[in-house]
Amino acid sequence: MLDLTNAALRYGKHLALSGVGISIANNETVVVLGANGAGKSSLLKVLAGLVRPEPGADLTFEGKAVLGRPAHDFPELGIALVPEGRGIFGDLTVAENLQLGAHPPHARPHEKRQRDLVLDLFPRLAERQSQIARTMSGGEQQMVAIGRALMSCPKLLMLDEPSLGLAPIVTSELFLALGRISATGIAMLVVEQNVKASLAIAQRGYLMEAGRITGAGTAETLRADPAVQRAFLGAVA
Amino acid sequence: MLFSAILTGLVLGGTYALIAMGLTLQYGVARIMNLAYGDLIIAGSFGAMLLFTAAGINPLLALFIVVPSGFALSWLIYALMLQPLARRSPNRDRLEGDSILATFGLLFVIQGVALVLFGANYQSYSFLAVPIDVFGTTIAANRLLAFALAVLFGTGLWLLLTRTRFGTVIRAVAANPGSAPLVGINVDHVARLAFALGGGLAAAGGVVVSMYLTFSATMGVVFTMKALIVVIMGGVGNLLGALAAGLILGVVETLVSSFIDPGLTLAATYLIFLAVLVVRPQGLFGKPAR
Numbered sequence: 165m166l167d168l169t170n171a172a173l174r175y176g177k178h179l180a181l182s183g184v185g186i187s188i189a190n191n192e193t194v195v196v197l198g199a200n201g202a203g204k205s206s207l208l209k210v211l212a213g214l215v216r217p218e219p220g221a222d223l224t225f226e227g228k229a230v231l232g233r234p235a236h237d238f239p240e241l242g243i244a245l246v247p248e249g250r251g252i253f254g255d256l257t258v259a260e261n262l263q264l265g266a267h268p269p270h271a272r273p274h275e276k277r278q279r280d281l282v283l284d285l286f287p288r289l290a291e292r293q294s295q296i297a298r299t300m301s302g303g304e305q306q307m308v309a310i311g312r313a314l315m316s317c318p319k320l321l322m323l324d325e326p327s328l329g330l331a332p333i334v335t336s337e338l339f340l341a342l343g344r345i346s347a348t349g350i351a352m353l354v355v356e357q358n359v360k361a362s363l364a365i366a367q368r369g370y371l372m373e374a375g376r377i378t379g380a381g382t383a384e385t386l387r388a389d390p391a392v393q394r395a396f397l398g399a400v401a
Numbered sequence: 402m403l404f405s406a407i408l409t410g411l412v413l414g415g416t417y418a419l420i421a422m423g424l425t426l427q428y429g430v431a432r433i434m435n436l437a438y439g440d441l442i443i444a445g446s447f448g449a450m451l452l453f454t455a456a457g458i459n460p461l462l463a464l465f466i467v468v469p470s471g472f473a474l475s476w477l478i479y480a481l482m483l484q485p486l487a488r489r490s491p492n493r494d495r496l497e498g499d500s501i502l503a504t505f506g507l508l509f510v511i512q513g514v515a516l517v518l519f520g521a522n523y524q525s526y527s528f529l530a531v532p533i534d535v536f537g538t539t540i541a542a543n544r545l546l547a548f549a550l551a552v553l554f555g556t557g558l559w560l561l562l563t564r565t566r567f568g569t570v571i572r573a574v575a576a577n578p579g580s581a582p583l584v585g586i587n588v589d590h591v592a593r594l595a596f597a598l599g600g601g602l603a604a605a606g607g608v609v610v611s612m613y614l615t616f617s618a619t620m621g622v623v624f625t626m627k628a629l630i631v632v633i634m635g636g637v638g639n640l641l642g643a644l645a646a647g648l649i650l651g652v653v654e655t656l657v658s659s660f661i662d663p664g665l666t667l668a669a670t671y672l673i674f675l676a677v678l679v680v681r682p683q684g685l686f687g688k689p690a691r
Contacts, residue, residue: 253576
């Protein structure tokens with residue numbers, strides 16, 4: 165469904181991505197693992213159209229070349245990003261945040277159905293519809309951000325460090341919800357520090373280091389990979 | 402005497418609130434600090450005067466011509482002059498700085514055209530200048546109408562922003578422009594519409610001003626400054642704050658000019674402004690910066 169090849173990205177002199185390529189199939193959940201500064205967020209920004217990679221890169225989504233389109237076209241294509249730090253509209257209510265999620269024209273006719281789905285997934289949002297989003301807890305704000313992304317009827321949902329700053333119990337609730345979203349047939353690309361939980365919901369994963377893809381494999385192989393265990397799962401070498 | 406001054410002040414304050422709403426829309430959504438804003442107000446005043454004196458068109462009807470013209474002119478100004486600045490700005494702070502310089506130039510262009518067409522004299526026309534009795538005090542009917550129009554436009558804008566899908570999109574861009582593309586909002590497009598909407602409100606303010614005040618081609622900057630003060634006092638993007646701040650400013654100005662000295666009006670305005678800036682920099686009703 166999605167194919168990125170040979171993406172390089174530069175911030176001034178800093179090379180954030182170099183020769184990066186990934187692919188995601190229909191209904192698949194893919195996780196990107198890597199240390200801070202490895203380029204994971206930059207990768208998601210490229211895939212969401214927020215930044216343009218250097219010439220030579222190629223990005224196709226459902227067979228269409230989409231590189232160079234403005235970022236606000238991507239939700240209409242079916243690509244939704246929940247950015248790091250959530251990016252919700254803090255001064256607006258929960259209901260307004262969700263309504264805005266259905267802004268892309270293709271999502272408009274399904275607004276009610278998607279809202280029911282989101283409120284079923286996150287019942288707490290149902291009680292908090294008229295609350296100003298900024299005044300909610302971190303976990304609840306993350307629910308608003310994910311709910312808003314789901315309102316756009318995405319084919320691919322991308323999440324940048326969704327569990328960052330959340331309490332362990334809230335994190336496990338979050339991953340339960342992500343598992344349910346994946347079961348509805350939406351493809352997911354998850355960038356996470358919580359390697360154990362994200363490998364548990366993923367079928368495949370990529371390893372990133374210093375702006376490059378340094379490894380790839382199924383969730384089982386990655387879980388058993390000594391390098392992954394050393395770096396992320398706290399195994400003693 | 403006191404009641405009469407307060408009444409006059411509320412009318413004036415209503416106009417201040419009306420013009421401040423247009424500026425807060427332009428600044429809050431498009432991040433354009435429009436220094437030519439007051440000159441668009443004066444252009445609206447001249448438009449209403451011209452339609453009244455040359456064609457005998459009632460200012461209320463003139464609103465239907467002047468307001469869409471103000472909207473269209475601002476739309477063009479944004480598309481031709483400000484959009485290129487917005488596109489090349491790496492961030493919103495840079496755009497704010499660039500827009501101040503660009504609209505400072507625009508101020509003189511609009512003012513120059515008005516000077517050539519209408520000269521530098523104070524202008525006014527007589528419309529509904531009949532006294533009306535309000536609780537024992539008389540006030541000109543045109544002032545009451547001006548206040549009613551300010552309330553009407555203010556309510557209309559508030560309903561647009563809070564009760565419509567488009568209004569929610571405008572508030573979303575004001576709240577978090579960086580996230581707007583994530584839900585498919587074209588920020589460029591929304592900023593242009595908000596800027597044009599602000600221009601329409603400026604033109605409406607100009608028609609209202611022309612109904613009961615004298616005005617001149619060089620007076621625009623006074624309105625820009627007052628609108629700016631009201632916006633900052635009320636908190637950027639806060640419509641109710643703009644309303645309260647506008648009314649306060651109008652009443653204080655009128656009280657000072659009636660009971661102390663008309664020469665101190667502006668001094669009083671800036672004194673309040675300074676006090677707000679020092680004590681509550683986020684505005685009377687604004688949230689503290691996080």
